[in-house]
Amino acid sequence: MYQGYRRIFWGIFFLTFTINLGSLKILPSFAAYLIIHSGIKTLQNEHSSHLLDRASKASVVATIISILEIVFVWFVDLDNQSYLAVLWMTIIILIELILIYFLLVASTDILQHYDHKELAQEYDKKMRIYISSYTLLAIVIIISYTFSFITIMTLASIAMIILRIWLMAIVNSLKKVGAFV
Amino acid sequence: MKSIKIIYLCIISVVVILLICLGISKYLExxxxxxxxxxxxxxxxxxxxxxxxxxxxxxxxxxxxxxxxxxxxxxxxxxxxxxxxxxxxxxxxxxxxxxxxxxxxxxxxxxxxxxxxxxxxxxxxxxxxxxxxxxxxxxxxxxxxxxxxxxxxxxxxxxxxSQVNYIVSESSGGSNDGTAFNTYRITKDVELVDITSPFKYLIDEIFEITINNVDYKDISGTQLKEGSSLRIEIASKNALNESMIYNIYRLLPMINYQDMDGNKYSIPIYNVGYIPIYDADFTFSGLINYFNSKGAL
Structure with a gap:
């Protein structure tokens, strides 16, 4: 499980911090989702769970949507606050929400399976805080993007990065716990 | 599983907000x-x-x-x-x-x-x-x-x-409080005749113009000696209402004058205007109010 969470950690890292060389993205979003998918697959090999199956499916959908986005921008300007741009951004936000939810719920499930009930409760609580905070920030980002509230958008984006860093810390701690179960 | 409720609630919240945002956007289109x-x-x-x-x-x-x-x-x-x-x-x-x-x-x-x-x-x-x-x-x-x-x-x-002028522009300036000034040097004895503009009604409504501290409407007959100076001050009356606030005003009223031989000349008065450009002038709510006042929404 250590290996699986390690990959998920790096997937979230590259999803949060994209490295650009000029106009060339070194690791586009779909590659980051693929890394997360491969991490979930590794977890599935060690622990069979329908929640991991759902997380795996969500990561595949996220990968496909990210690839579609790259194709889309050749034909449609997704950066002009059009209805399509707002809708597309919401789809990406929702798929990420669903992916992270199933990943964290599956992790709680794994901990319970190995009789780490207290740890499972702790991670269940973290999952709830993360999902609620993510939803709140997603709502602020959707409203501020639609109506060009640039300052609020910037603040919400910074808060989202901080939330992602916290998620990385959660996954990192799961990696350490996973090494012992 | 209790936690499944939280994800349903989160997804529904995001979708509802999306629909509200798209609905308002459509209404404001x-x-x-x-x-x-x-x-x-x-x-x-x-x-x-x-x-x-x-x-x-x-x-x-x-x-x-x-x-x-x-x-x-x-x-x-x-x-x-x-x-x-x-x-x-x-x-x-x-x-x-x-x-x-x-x-x-x-x-x-x-x-x-x-x-x-x-x-x-x-x-x-x-x-x-x-x-x-x-x-x-x-x-x-x-x-x-x-x-x-x-x-x-x-x-x-x-x-x-192009014509010879005996009222020569020396300096000018403006401030974001809506005031501006122009100064001129007089190079020959002249007499001011009047000020003409196709927008005289707007000048009276929006601006206050004084020429050497005299209202611009009362300058007829003012004698200006060679070597003296002329100072024109322009102030905004802040009289723009909601339906006028985004209009561009750039007026060039002409000072008509004559020399002692009766030859007539004219020069424009610059800096009589209001041009909304900056973020302080435009706001999202201000534009919505403007469109409502114009019946564009």
Whole structure:
């Protein structure tokens, strides 16, 4: 499980911090989702769970949507606050929400399976805080993007990065716990 | 599983907010771009060269309009139906060259909520001396083939023959509190006659102009000695209401004067105007109120 969470950690890292060389993205979003998918697959090999199956499916959908986005921008300007741009951004936000939810719920499930009930409760609580905070920030980002509230958008984006860093810390701690179960 | 409720609740919240945002955006959508009115005078000069050839400088000015933020159309041509004799070009791209940059690939646009305020640069060419041309309507052609007839307000194009002047501009300045001044040096004994403008009603409504501390309407007969100075002060009365706030006012009232032999001259008074440009002038809610007052929504 250590290996699986390690990959998920790096997937979230590259999803949060994209490295650009000029106009060339070194690791586009779909590659980051693929890394997360491969991490979930590794977890599935060690622990069979329908929640991991759902997380795996969500990561595949996220990968496909990210690839579609790259194709889309050749034909449609997704950066002009059009209805399509707002809708597309919401789809990406929702798929990420669903992916992270199933990943964290599956992790709680794994901990319970190995009789780490207290740890499972702790991670269940973290999952709830993360999902609620993510939803709140997603709502602020959707409203501020639609109506060009640039300052609020910037603040919400910074808060989202901080939330992602916290998620990385959660996954990192799961990696350490996973090494012992 | 209890936690499944939280994800359903989160997804539903996001989707509801999305639908509300799209609904409000749809309600605020403009059917066609809205052009702000212009009350402006622009002048060019007619010059005759010693070899008999003549030259009139092109007139360049800009007007502003607002459209939906996702509107990707640009203006390709402009035509003035009531002034068919002039040849004009219109473009969203500023072709002007500055020392620091030359960027004609970006259209000049500023975003406020769901709206984009854009500049339309107009270049008018002339080949002969002309009497005042008044532009009130324009037909705008967009690059996707759309056409729109717009009310411009009143734009006066004027051509002066270069002439000797005995009231020479010395300095000028303005402040963002709506005040401005011009100072002139008098190089020959003259007498002020009057001030004329096709926008006199607007000057009275919006501005206060004093000439050497005297109201501009009372200057007739004022004698100015050679070597003395003339100071014109312009102040805004802050009288722009909701439906006027985004209009462009750029007025050039003319001071008419004569020398002691009765020869008549005139010079324009600059800095009489109000041009909304900055973020302090435009706001999303302000634009919505403007469209409501104009019935555009």
């Amino acid at each position: 403009l059917d066609m771009p809205v052009y702000f009115e212009n009350f402006c005078e622009y002048e060019t000069f007619y010059e005759e060269n010693p070899d008999g050839t003549s030259y009139i400088q092109d007139l360049n000015f800009s007007i502003q309009y607002v459209t939906n933020v996702s509107d990707s159309r640009t203006v390709s041509t402009i035509h003035f139906p009531y002034a068919p004799e002039i040849y004009a070009q219109g473009s969203n791209y500023n072709q002007s060259f500055s020392f620091f940059s030359y960027d004609n690939n970006q259209i000049s646009a500023r975003t406020y909520g769901r709206y984009s305020v854009r500049d339309l640069y107009i270049n008018v060419m002339f080949d002969q001396l002309f009497d005042d041309i008044i532009l009130t309507k324009a037909i705008i052609y967009y690059n996707n083939g759309d056409m729109q007839e717009v009310e411009l307000g009143k734009i006066v194009l004027r051509c002066h023959e």
